[in-house]
Amino acid sequence: MARPSKIRPQLDALLRSHRQPHAWTLEELREALGRRGLRSAFSSIFRTARQAVAQGDWQPVVVGDGKTRFEWSGGHHDHLFCQSCGALEAVPCRLALSLHNRIERGTGYRIHDHSMVWEGTCPRCIRNRSRRAHDHPPLPSGAHPSR
Amino acid sequence: MARPSKIRPQLDALLRSHRQPHAWTLEELREALGRRGLRSAFSSIFRTARQAVAQGDWQPVVVGDGKTRFEWSGGHHDHLFCQSCGALEAVPCRLALSLHNRIERGTGYRIHDHSMVWEGTCPRCIRNRSRRAHDHPPLPSGAHPSR
DNA sequence: TTGGGTGCAAATGTTTTGCAGCGAT
DNA sequence: ATCGCTGCAAAACATTTGCACCCAA
Numbered sequence: 001m002a003r004p005s006k007i008r009p010q011l012d013a014l015l016r017s018h019r020q021p022h023a024w025t026l027e028e029l030r031e032a033l034g035r036r037g038l039r040s041a042f043s044s045i046f047r048t049a050r051q052a053v054a055q056g057d058w059q060p061v062v063v064g065d066g067k068t069r070f071e072w073s074g075g076h077h078d079h080l081f082c083q084s085c086g087a088l089e090a091v092p093c094r095l096a097l098s099l100h101n102r103i104e105r106g107t108g109y110r111i112h113d114h115s116m117v118w119e120g121t122c123p124r125c126i127r128n129r130s131r132r133a134h135d136h137p138p139l140p141s142g143a144h145p146s147r
Numbered sequence: 148m149a150r151p152s153k154i155r156p157q158l159d160a161l162l163r164s165h166r167q168p169h170a171w172t173l174e175e176l177r178e179a180l181g182r183r184g185l186r187s188a189f190s191s192i193f194r195t196a197r198q199a200v201a202q203g204d205w206q207p208v209v210v211g212d213g214k215t216r217f218e219w220s221g222g223h224h225d226h227l228f229c230q231s232c233g234a235l236e237a238v239p240c241r242l243a244l245s246l247h248n249r250i251e252r253g254t255g256y257r258i259h260d261h262s263m264v265w266e267g268t269c270p271r272c273i274r275n276r277s278r279r280a281h282d283h284p285p286l287p288s289g290a291h292p293s294r
Numbered sequence: 295t296t297g298g299g300t301g302c303a304a305a306t307g308t309t310t311t312g313c314a315g316c317g318a319t
Numbered sequence: 320a321t322c323g324c325t326g327c328a329a330a331a332c333a334t335t336t337g338c339a340c341c342c343a344a
Contacts, residue, residue, distance in 0.1 A: 106238075121256065191326070
């Protein structure tokens with residue numbers, strides 16, 4: 001190895017911070033880095049993400065709006081996704097380990113992981129919706145015929 | 148309304164059948180229709196899917212390989228996804244309703260749905276893997292740096 | 295000097311839209 | 320006639336790769 005990455009430590013810091021968002025899209029990471037004075041190419045962020053995932057430091061999160069997000073790997077948890085504004089937050093995982101085992105025995109699969117996404121409307125959007133219905137812009141259409 | 152859809156009933160039939168795959172990508176649907184002698188444009192499949200989802204008849208399934216799949220809406224269930232070959236199957240949902248309620252009370256979100264995907268290796272890939280490691284092609288890279 | 299990191303541009307893969315024509319009501 | 324269904328082509332998006340260059344070890 002002949003050169004330490006300049007962006008990787010900064011990206012790690014973002015993912016480990018308790019700032020919002022909890023899980024970052026590649027574009028959000030690029031913008032956040034820019035605000036910290038570190039301009040960088042999208043493809044660099046991309047390659048760093050791929051490497052970080054391969055190394056087990058980052059974890060991809062897919063919620064169905066067409067963009068992959070990334071979060072720091074430590075500690076498994078579920079996700080809460082607001083279908084109205086796209087907010088994503090972490091919630092503790094309540095699944096019993098016995099469930100995992102039951103699925104393995106019942107299906108013959110070897111389960112490595114699971115992803116649980118609760119989909120709904122966040123408190124803020126609930127308030128906005130009741131006060132002025134349809135007043136805020138819909139989610140970017142993204143890459144899904146479902147939205 | 149001035150014209151009944153020719154493809155919609157056929158597509159519904161595919162999604163309701165017990166044939167594999169359990170959940171279909173748009174391209175798989177187009178190919179299956181072609182085999183049934185009904186050639187159609189990808190965009191027609193796409194628009195039909197969007198409409199069917201809006202009407203609540205179909206449900207999108209997102210597993211993180213970059214393609215949205217669709218399944219018939221009746222009856223909620225979880226999914227089992229083979230990270231090696233991309234197979235996707237349905238498994239009964241074991242989540243207690245109390246969990247749903249607990250999340251709502253704990254977060255202030257209004258939960259409309261959840262999606263649970265068990266990720267692992269299917270029995271067939273487990274066998275293939277142990278017999279001839281790395282012998283089969285990896286998943287198509289799709290649209291995700293994580294795979 | 296070498297091997298990985300970076301930027302830029304181009305290529306992919308999938309989804310989405312524009313537009314013209316068709317056809318059942 | 321109308322209004323939704325269709326096909327074709329092009330656009331939009333997010334992701335991925337090719338290639339040249341840079342730079343700390």
